[in-house]
Amino acid sequence: GQQVMQIPQYQHVQEGEDFTTYCNSSTTLSNIQWYKQRPGGHPVFLIQLVKSGEVKKQKRLTFQFGEAKKNSSLHITATQTTDVGTYFCAGPNYMDSSYKLIFGSGTRLLVRP
Amino acid sequence: IAGITQAPTSQILAAGRRMTLRCTQDMRHNAMYWYRQDLGLGLRLIHYSNTAGTTGKGEVPDGYSVSRANTDDFPLTLASAVPSQTSVYFCASSDTSKRNEQFFGPGTRLTVL
Numbered sequence: 001g002q003q004v005m006q007i008p009q010y011q012h013v014q015e016g017e018d019f020t021t022y023c024n025s026s027t028t029l030s031n032i033q034w035y036k037q038r039p040g041g042h043p044v045f046l047i048q049l050v051k052s053g054e055v056k057k058q059k060r061l062t063f064q065f066g067e068a069k070k071n072s073s074l075h076i077t078a079t080q081t082t083d084v085g086t087y088f089c090a091g092p093n094y095m096d097s098s099y100k101l102i103f104g105s106g107t108r109l110l111v112r113p
Numbered sequence: 114i115a116g117i118t119q120a121p122t123s124q125i126l127a128a129g130r131r132m133t134l135r136c137t138q139d140m141r142h143n144a145m146y147w148y149r150q151d152l153g154l155g156l157r158l159i160h161y162s163n164t165a166g167t168t169g170k171g172e173v174p175d176g177y178s179v180s181r182a183n184t185d186d187f188p189l190t191l192a193s194a195v196p197s198q199t200s201v202y203f204c205a206s207s208d209t210s211k212r213n214e215q216f217f218g219p220g221t222r223l224t225v226l
Contacts, residue, residue, distance in 0.1 A: 006155075009153065031213075033213075033214065033215075035215075041219075042203055042217040042218060042219050042220050043156065043203070043205075043215075043217045044217070045214040045215065045216070048212055048213070048214065088155060088156065092213065098161065098163050098169050099144065099163065099209050099213060100146070100158055100161055100171065101146075101158070101213075101215060102158075103148075103155045103156040103157075104155055105153060105154060105155035106155050106156075
């Protein structure tokens with residue numbers, strides 16, 4: 001079945017360093033979504049990418065969707081302690097004529113102050 | 114109510130007992146979902162409902178059942194709990210006619226002994 005893989009599983013950085021998490025799908029995606037989950041919290045939607053090669057920015061966060069629409073990345077420039085959390089990518093699955101999301105296993109970001 | 118709520122917040126349950134986790138949303142979203150989150154495994158879909166009156170199985174449906182009698186409520190029932198169902202359970206909803214971003218509830222932490 002469709003799989004969404006995410007690396008690395010963990011990343012521990014010094015505050016001010018950059019961070020990147022990568023997402024790869026076993027199938028071509030119509031779109032990809034990214035979510036952030038703070039420790040003890042629930043996932044919160046960050047962004048959706050739709051177009052091949054699309055790049056979107058949210059302040060220090062840069063999201064990319066691959067040309068083949070099978071991979072994506074999230075890059076954080078100059079991390080801050082507020083960036084701590086787990087970042088998930090998710091791709092749609094339309095099996096059984098129903099819309100569902102398949103989530104990656106997430107990348108947990110820890111930031112040393 | 115603002116958004117999506119879940120109850121209880123946490124529960125300790127004896128193996129073999131029946132348990133219903135409640136989920137209510139006030140956004141009039143057509144679709145609702147139940148996920149379980151286990152360390153290192155990300156979010157795995159248990160059951161989903163695209164509209165009131167219909168439900169479908171996700172990746173890990175065994176041991177769980179759901180119902181969708183109306184738009185707002187989507188309870189998840191464990192008929193006879195087992196220790197492997199110890200997890201954090203998240204309910205989510207989305208409007209599949211729009212961007213498909215999912216809104217998550219605060220979660221229920223369930224421990225089965």
